[in-house]
Amino acid sequence: MRTVFWDYETDEFKMIDQRRLPGVFELSTYQDHKLVAQAITDMVVRGAPAIGAAAGFGLALAANESSAVKFSELRADLETACVVLKAARPTAVNLAWALDRIMREVAEFEGSPVELRQSVLESAQRIADEDVEINKRMAEHGATLIEDGDTVIHHCNTGSLATVDWGTALGVIHTAWEQGKKFHVLVDETRPRLQGARLTAWELDQYGIPYDIISDNMAGYFLSTGAAQKCFVGSDRTAANGDVANKIGTYMLALAAHDNGIPFYPVVPTSTIDMSLADGSLIPIEERDPAEVLELQFQGEQVAPVEATARNIAFDVTPNRLVTAIVTENGIVHPPFEENLKKVVESYSLKA
Amino acid sequence: MRTVFWDYETDEFKMIDQRRLPGVFELSTYQDHKLVAQAITDMVVRGAPAIGAAAGFGLALAANESSAVKFSELRADLETACVVLKAARPTAVNLAWALDRIMREVAEFEGSPVELRQSVLESAQRIADEDVEINKRMAEHGATLIEDGDTVIHHCNTGSLATVDWGTALGVIHTAWEQGKKFHVLVDETRPRLQGARLTAWELDQYGIPYDIISDNMAGYFLSTGAAQKCFVGSDRTAANGDVANKIGTYMLALAAHDNGIPFYPVVPTSTIDMSLADGSLIPIEERDPAEVLELQFQGEQVAPVEATARNIAFDVTPNRLVTAIVTENGIVHPPFEENLKKVVESYSLKA
Numbered sequence: 272m273r274t275v276f277w278d279y280e281t282d283e284f285k286m287i288d289q290r291r292l293p294g295v296f297e298l299s300t301y302q303d304h305k306l307v308a309q310a311i312t313d314m315v316v317r318g319a320p321a322i323g324a325a326a327g328f329g330l331a332l333a334a335n336e337s338s339a340v341k342f343s344e345l346r347a348d349l350e351t352a353c354v355v356l357k358a359a360r361p362t363a364v365n366l367a368w369a370l371d372r373i374m375r376e377v378a379e380f381e382g383s384p385v386e387l388r389q390s391v392l393e394s395a396q397r398i399a400d401e402d403v404e405i406n407k408r409m410a411e412h413g414a415t416l417i418e419d420g421d422t423v424i425h426h427c428n429t430g431s432l433a434t435v436d437w438g439t440a441l442g443v444i445h446t447a448w449e450q451g452k453k454f455h456v457l458v459d460e461t462r463p464r465l466q467g468a469r470l471t472a473w474e475l476d477q478y479g480i481p482y483d484i485i486s487d488n489m490a491g492y493f494l495s496t497g498a499a500q501k502c503f504v505g506s507d508r509t510a511a512n513g514d515v516a517n518k519i520g521t522y523m524l525a526l527a528a529h530d531n532g533i534p535f536y537p538v539v540p541t542s543t544i545d546m547s548l549a550d551g552s553l554i555p556i557e558e559r560d561p562a563e564v565l566e567l568q569f570q571g572e573q574v575a576p577v578e579a580t581a582r583n584i585a586f587d588v589t590p591n592r593l594v595t596a597i598v599t600e601n602g603i604v605h606p607p608f609e610e611n612l613k614k615v616v617e618s619y620s621l622k623a
Numbered sequence: 624m625r626t627v628f629w630d631y632e633t634d635e636f637k638m639i640d641q642r643r644l645p646g647v648f649e650l651s652t653y654q655d656h657k658l659v660a661q662a663i664t665d666m667v668v669r670g671a672p673a674i675g676a677a678a679g680f681g682l683a684l685a686a687n688e689s690s691a692v693k694f695s696e697l698r699a700d701l702e703t704a705c706v707v708l709k710a711a712r713p714t715a716v717n718l719a720w721a722l723d724r725i726m727r728e729v730a731e732f733e734g735s736p737v738e739l740r741q742s743v744l745e746s747a748q749r750i751a752d753e754d755v756e757i758n759k760r761m762a763e764h765g766a767t768l769i770e771d772g773d774t775v776i777h778h779c780n781t782g783s784l785a786t787v788d789w790g791t792a793l794g795v796i797h798t799a800w801e802q803g804k805k806f807h808v809l810v811d812e813t814r815p816r817l818q819g820a821r822l823t824a825w826e827l828d829q830y831g832i833p834y835d836i837i838s839d840n841m842a843g844y845f846l847s848t849g850a851a852q853k854c855f856v857g858s859d860r861t862a863a864n865g866d867v868a869n870k871i872g873t874y875m876l877a878l879a880a881h882d883n884g885i886p887f888y889p890v891v892p893t894s895t896i897d898m899s900l901a902d903g904s905l906i907p908i909e910e911r912d913p914a915e916v917l918e919l920q921f922q923g924e925q926v927a928p929v930e931a932t933a934r935n936i937a938f939d940v941t942p943n944r945l946v947t948a949i950v951t952e953n954g955i956v957h958p959p960f961e962e963n964l965k966k967v968v969e970s971y972s973l974k975a
Contacts (some may be wrong), residue, residue, distance in 0.1 A: 275697065292652070293635075293927075294924045295929045373970070427672045454649065460916070460919075460926075460927075461840075462814060462838035462839065462840060463811070463838045465919070465921060465926045468917075468919070468926045468927045468931070469921075469926050469927065472927055472928050472931045473928050475969040476928055476930060476931070482912075482931075482932070483915065483932050483933050483934045484916055484927055484931055484932070484933040484934075485933065485934050485935075485936075486814035486815045486839070486871070486872075486916055487814065487838070487839060487872075488813075488814060488839040488840065488871050488872025488875055488876075489872070489934065489935075489936050489939075490875065491872075491874040491875040491878065491939055492871060492874070492908075492936045492939040493934075493936075495874065495939070495940070518839050519838070519840050519844060520838075520839075520840025520841070521841075522843040522844065522847065522879070523840055523842065523843040523875045523876075523878065524840075524875075524881050526843065526875065526878040526879060526882055527874070527875050527878060545845055549650045561835075564812070564836055564837065564838055565836065566921070566922065567812075567817070567820070567919065567920075567921060568639065568919075568920035568921065568923070569817060569918070569919060569920065570918065570920075571920070572646045573646070573815045574812075574820045574821050575820045575824055575836055576645045576824050576825050576828055577646075577810075577826060578833050579820070579828070579834075579836055580834070580836070581835050581836040581837065581920050582809070582836075582837050582845075583837075583841075584837075584841050584844045584845075585836075587841075587843055587844040587847070588847070609960070
């Protein structure tokens with residue numbers, strides 16, 4: 272089952288509610304694009320490619336919701352819906368990328384409002400379908416980097432749940448495993464929302480890939496003692512120079528890899544590369560509710576004092592000097608990134 | 624109240640049970656040195672100076688427990704008790720340091736077994752009293768490093784609870800605050816046992832020092848964006864060359880500080896400096912029960928899948944090249960550490 276999908280029998284949009292996993296597997300159903308935006312904010316769905324696809328389907332819902340009879344009215348309603356959906360989360364560029372792509376198609380569309388509604392859904396479906404195909408291509412490229420006997424460190428969740436299906440960094444790991452390579456995964460638990468301990472561990476269990484969960488701050492120990500040979504992460508937005516915004520903690524992991532000469536590989540669909548931003552300092556970084564840090568329980572009791580305050584930064588930027596190579600669906604990109612990312616993104620644009 | 628202390632009314636050893644804080648403040652009482660060793664293993668008490676003092680009082684209990692009538696028999700019983708107590712935890716050198724110091728005094732002792740029992744207790748009490756005095760002296764030196772308007776990052780708990788009283792790194796912060804300096808503390812929650820979110824936050828609340836809890840993996844964000852100006856940590860064992868073993872995550876914090884030119888200061892009593900070890904690679908690193916990583920609850924549910932496995936490394940080694948200066952009770956030690964640590968340790972030995 273895909274993480275996000277359109278149900279053509281009921282004309283509804285459905286997503287796996289990732290907040291409940293691994294304890295509860297539950298589908299959420301949407302008929303209202305505003306509720307999709309809220310669900311993205313609340314992290315019912317997360318992972319840059321998955322929220323891009325979810326936003327696309329959200330726009331298809333908005334098209335259905337609109338009672339506009341004129342083409343121009345429907346387009347205006349879609350523009351309004353885009354504003355709502357884009358505001359759901361700031362860092363992952365895929366959200367804006369998917370919506371902008373559909374709206375470009377809307378701008379060029381010729382036909383009736385009824386046909387346009389159908390066209391928006393087809394565009395959203397195409398983005399979802401392409402995501403799976405792109406992930407598989409990235410995984411084929413990335414899997415060449417994993418060798419028998421490796422221990423690889425993985426941050427956050429970048430698997431099927433973070434995408435429409437298959438995954439980015441975890442897709443690489445999954446494909447390498449299916450190719451028969453034998454290796455071990457150290458799963459950063461990924462505080463504060465614990466996507467590693469909850470979602471990546473759950474996915475690895477399903478694939479039968481051996482792993483151990485570690486707290487994020489243990490990665491340096493394994494890297495410095497020779498117990499880990501590679502790091503694979505995703506990205507929520509990568510700047511034109513190869514600076515990689517990703518889940519908080521990625522920068523410290525990259526530092527530890529770099530300090531020990533261990534390769535550090537972001538696995539990044541070209542849709543996540545934002546050529547409009549010269550470097551990572553321009554990427555908006557989301558700060559979320561401190562409750563996500565504070566509401567942790569241990570042995571049945573809240574950990575922090577009841578009056579405690581917290582900060583909750585959701586992403587950080589790993590400078591390109593710490594990045595060994597970036598895996599994309601168009602191949603593995605080596606430094607200099609400014610020059611070489613441009614090539615893979617342009618080759619993508621030509622194909623799209 | 625001290626974290627560990629001898630109750631002279633009941634002739635019992637008492638400790639604050641740090642596993643229950645901040646929810647429950649409870650004293651545990653000990654009459655049996657084996658139970659003290661177990662309590663150290665179970666982390667009823669933690670923090671290198673505190674477990675050193677606890678081991679000393681544990682040896683005083685062992686002296687009382689022994690029914691030996693001959694001096695040599697009592698000494699043999701104490702030797703056996705030392706083996707039990709030293710095995711409680713491997714990384715913090717203070718455990719062995721305190722016991723070795725008392726046993727050297729035992730070796731030189733002349734008197735009856737009854738007098739020896741009294742002498743062991745006096746030795747343990749002296750270690751505890753000195754710890755408080757040493758912490759205050761370290762704090763005076765270290766507080767000169769904090770300036771008005773600073774935001775400082777602190778890892779684990781190094782406060783009153785980690786020592787007999789006052790603290791090492793947190794003692795520095797406490798003293799700077801009492802001197803009237805105004806600053807903010809970012810408290811690494813310190814997975815997996817969350818000593819920062821539980822204990823440091825609780826102490827800072829009591830002192831009225833403003834803070835925010837962050838997950839450990841957020842420190843790099845604050846350091847790289849100019850939002851933090853200094854890092855203060857403790858140490859469980861520092862090698863002769865200034866390599867610092869401390870709570871897991873310290874190495875990654877030091878990397879992030881170093882990458883941004885931010886000073887990184889371990890606050891280390893000379894009792895924690897192990898001149899017998901040339902470098903940090905020789906420091907034994909404890910690996911604890913994976914349950915400490917896995918048993919985390921979030922919104923009432925266990926986070927990890929029930930079948931998940933984990934690794935739980937308790938300490939890491941920060942190489943001396945990442946250390947700006949080491950704060951000791953005998954002054955602030957700058958590189959080259961191999962040469963300069965020797966001087967402060969020798970000056971300590973002369974005074975002891």
